[in-house]
Amino acid sequence: MPYIFSGLITKIVTRGMGQKNSRLYGGAPRPSAHQLIFLLASSQKIMNHHLVSFILKSMILPLLSRDDPLLFDYNVEQRVNDFVAAALAQANVTRTNHIMFTMGTDFKYQYAESWFRQMDKLIHYVNKDGRVNALYSTPSIYTDAKFSTNEPWPLKTNDFFPYADNPNAYWTGYFTSRPALKRYVRMMSGYYLAARQLEFFIGRSKSGSTTDSLGDALALAQHHDAVTGTEKQHVANDYAKRLSIGYKKAEELVSTSLGCLSESGSNSRCSSPTTKFVQCPLLNITYCPPSEMNLSQGKSLVVLVYNSLGWKREDVLRIPVMSDSIVVHDSEGREIESQLLPIANASSHLRDRHVKAYLGTSPAASPKFWVAFPASVAPLGFSTYFISIGKRSASISSTSTLNSQGSESRNLQVGQGRLKLQYDAAGALSQYSDSKTQVEANFEQKYKYYLGQDGSGDDPQASGAYIFRPKGVVPIKTDGQVPPTILRGPILDEVHQQINPWIYQITRVYKGKDYVETEFIVGPIPVDDENGKELSTEIITSMATNKTFYTDSSGRDFIKRVRDYRSEWKIEVNQPVAGNYYPINLGIYVEDGSKELSILVDRSVGGSSIKDGQIELMLHRRLLNDDGRGVAEALDEKVCLDDQCEGLVIEGKYYLKIDPQGDGARWRRTFGQELYSPLLLAFAEKDGGNWGNSHVSSFSGMDPTYSLPENVALLTLEELEDGSVLLRLAHLYEAGEHKDLSAPASVDLKRVFPDKKIG
Template identity: 65%
Template sequence: MVSEYGKLIHYVNQDGRVNALYSSPSIYTDAKYALDKSWPLKTDDYFPYADRINAYWTGYFTSRPALKLYVRMMSGYYLAARQLEFFKGRIETGPTTEILADALAIAQHHDAVSGTSKQHVADDYAKRLFIGYKQAEDLVSNSLACMVESASASGCKNPRINFKQCPLLNISYCPPTEADLAPGKKLVVVVYNALGWKRADVVRIPVVNKNIIVQDSTGKEIESQLLPIVKESIAIRNYYATAYVGESPTSSPNYWLVFTATVPPLGFSSYVITSGKQAVAASIPQTFYKTDGSQSDSVEVGSGNLKLLYSANGGKFTQYFNKRNQVRSSLEQSFSYYSADDGSKDDHKDIQASGAYVFRPNGSFPIHPEGKVPVTILRGPLLDEVHQNINSWIYQITRVYKEKEHVEVEFTVGPIPIDNGIGKELVTQIQTDIKSNKTFYTDSNGRDFLKRIRDYRADWDLQVNQPAAGNYYPINLGLFLKDNNNEFSVLVDRSVGGSSLVDGQLELMLHRRLLNDDGRGVAEALNETVCALGKCMGLTVQGKYYIRIDSLGEGAKWRRSFGQEIYSPLLLAFTEQDGDKFTKFPVPTFTGIDPSYSLPDNVAIITLQELEDHTVLLRFAHLYEVDEDKDLSTKASVELKRLFPKRKINKIKELSLSANQERVEMEKKRLKWKAEAPSDSREVARGGPVDPTKLVVELAPMEIRTFVIDLSQSVPEGWKSHMSL
């Protein structure tokens, strides 16, 4: 059957003066290249986009924030699962990561992670991710069991140990850790680190009993801390655990047990939790109340270098101070919401409501505490927490860790009230005294940071009729602003929308609940609900963002290194053991690389995967831009022999980024375009070829390199040779 286009092509070609044909991207590109002209360079992007007045496509930066977090969590989990599959050795039968890989690929669709699908379609994306996770979870458990039992890479098929994991740990639901340990029983926690460098991070697990102690794999007691689980968290836990698991929890934990895990690169450490005669010291709450009175007195929070000051009467941030580098700034955080415009006052031919795609506010309204609300401080040896019940649908916990120099803010938002028939878009603002002069910086897919200037575009004369929506940008990693003295950075745990609408201030949109469709194809309102325990409620979202202020030029180190830790959190697996039979694992701690080696601070390993033919797909990324950091924006080198210390590298091939062709062949076919070079044009640096003898990979700033490596399959000395004691 001939299409209408086919008919058009047929009759045009009959004329003879024009040759019409079905084109392709390559044909179009070749035609442009044949013009042999110089082309302008564009180094920024086209955000924010609007297709007409009042229709800025900046709402989808935040739409469906729970799904956005789920995709981010599964992406990090997938990275770790592939590593563990490689260390154990891929087998033809049994669980793999392939179903999760397919689900994550589908979730990258522009109507999936963007949050612009119908509700039942979004549910299907989440379902596919969960199915993929369950098979990857089995692979992770089996791999860890084989590795702690010291099985060889090829000889472990039926490990004895049964590891369990807790995908709902963020809402304090983790049945393996909630058992009341009987005498002689112990809970073993294996902590896996998917990053290429050693890290020390705080682990939080829910427990029932406070009479417990934490020990490392050598039997040394580890300093720990108990934090009470507040009733607001228990209510969310019970409701959402029932919704996701299908049955109500039979009991509730009383405390968060907190301890610091130190884990080698691409490896794991194990910790043992047992009943103790003396209880771990529980954090003592100190409570004061938010009022509108004088804020002359301050309360200090933080036992390490970082100190936060709160007004004793107002219960608000007032100051940030790092005594190590003497960085000090005023700091104030607040909540507000944008009332969603329903388009009812528009011309009937040009109605525009706020919806899944479009952010169209109709006024901004600050959120004030409802009456005399308590602010509670919990202090302890590892961290301090500040609990604030902002109102009936916003709860916030601010954490300051003794050994860290950033602020962690955990928010719980929802259900957003819609009783008045108006949709709302919740934001938080963090105000400092930094003189940013309309300028701020947002990441581009977690890689470059692009300069943004409020109400300004470099390429054209901008007319902004929506001051908020017209200045919103997608935030995948974070955003920051700076002046002549300091940098103020905020990192996020998922993709959200953000901006700087006031000098010295950064704003994040945390949640959206809307009652109208915006006419861009979804054909339903973005009004997410969850049903459980016989009732349906608007979606409650829990998440985190992180704050830090540095001296000018010092902020990139934290943004890049901690950004990797956010994306790749420590992976936890649990098993209960009888003290009489299993006092410790044969391999209690492990690193997959040379124990004396770690990746350079400016390099991340973003793929380590054994393929079906048993070759290894390996990707490295340089984390820094040119001139971003005085020490780390330089070429870096990775020693492959130390990355695979017990495996012989037989052959290595460099591929294109997507690993579908060899780089040598790709370079032969690459078109050499002429460019209208800007005044600051510099040749792009690249790492050199890999010497087959030295086997060292060079990476220039922002470079990503992809390789397929043929490794010998034997592991001569077994897993014990990889132990890092």
């Protein structure tokens, strides 16, 4: 006889085998309202179609008051038959004699008592009928029951994306919805990782600041209606507020930890350092009060740079400064090469408006330059740099403008190192070349927006927080508009472009880097024409990619995607764009047998390859209609200042690289970890004196001669409440992903923790 079970029990009840079920739940308590409920039916085969709505609407709800035989609409026998039929239908296509029905949805459990009363009755009458056995269960009990049968199981390596619940309703819009919140969650995740490491180095406090509040806020933000962007606006505000509160508490811990480590250089417990380090969470919009200090009369800005990776790291830092007479020294007192770049007006406007909107005060003064300089930091350690006013100043970037008449040559090349980009006379990107790998490729980068369907017409489905349903695409042309501005210097080149009144772009090529960095400032997206818009950028090449591209799975494995195709079932795609969009948490790439084009992102976005040789990323969405999936309001984010509200402006980056075939994985994995775990910057003031006499200018928590293998990442280093330490490492590569780095790796924990006892 097949069995069905549902809920919180410790033992599977098997009726008809000498046991009597004298209690409704097999002696187990009823689950609480927030726990999933499962109904499991026993048979030999598994099913893959969805019965939740059928069970909820047709069986459970009508049982509330219709089990009295004296009632005219008594329906117990009918509902039991329906349930048994559904269970057997599923069991007939299921391996083993156990099946699962998940009960309820996120809209239903407000009325938990009503739900459980109805399910109690269903379980009671189904079991009384005797054809199947139903009981409350849990995911672990269900899994144990499946596992105990010793059945062989197929390995599934793909997923069900993109999901749709009707032909014009693909749930691919939420991959990008609320891009600012998505970025905030990503930024705080990296900060949390670094903060827990620093907490470990100085010892977890029992009474002072901890990282717990930030961890709680980040955990809450992983809810399926949080980081996804499918919540109401006031709820999104609450998630952001909780992250901010958590950050402020973790910030105190980080400041204390860095002060202690820089003053003692040891791992001894410390709670009150004399040096106060300040951090700049709004550095991305050029707001950093400590760097705006007056550096005259012998004062210097101390920049402490912490690396949370298990590898030595070299990067280029950019700090906003007030003066053009800047000099940068390293911890040994040596002057290092630096470069000044004027801050764009678009960045300054973003800073002025958003600082006042979010902090309630206007910045006292605006920095005029970024100072860029190289930094080198040991694994799990920090380095210190000093910015001051000096006679020898940082190199000021040379500035030129490209226009159709050609104030420069008709074809402009930027890049001081191995990587070079070429622009045509109209200011459009036209070629990528890497002198080391000998890769050359012609490509374009463009913007476009999709008009959001408003729900009018035969199908009322609108584009909204969940659903991406375009009703047309509008290319954004840049020809004849503001000509690009080129900034050149010894460390990096920048190309500034005002794409249109609400899109500003900066393309950077670093002398010592082998990838392209593109920064975008987008918004407010105009909706004066009463059309919602969904903005995408696209990279267009001549690569023959045969409908195939690859996107990451939760930032780890990459999954092969084929346009308009699913490997396990035949699909008809009614929405050729939305029906081929996928979530991109780390990156996306295409290949043509000779080279790979990879793009990595700084937050989760939606993206695709809609045509061969093309990659597109959706960067921002502003819509005027609700899509009917529960948000009950349009995705129209605004920032209000002085009683005037404008659409949300976002700032972000994506990164591009073209490699010979088979070599792209190394960059995607290594640089991907740098994106997840950015350098943590903290600032202090040095007023004369010798910093080295009272401070340690460099530190590493690992053996100074050791670093983790290139294919191993440090995911967690945390001291727990009981004093034990949680260490989580990950091998970054899939089998066969890289000819060398997919091989097994070993880690010497004694060198990772040279001053700790490993039990």
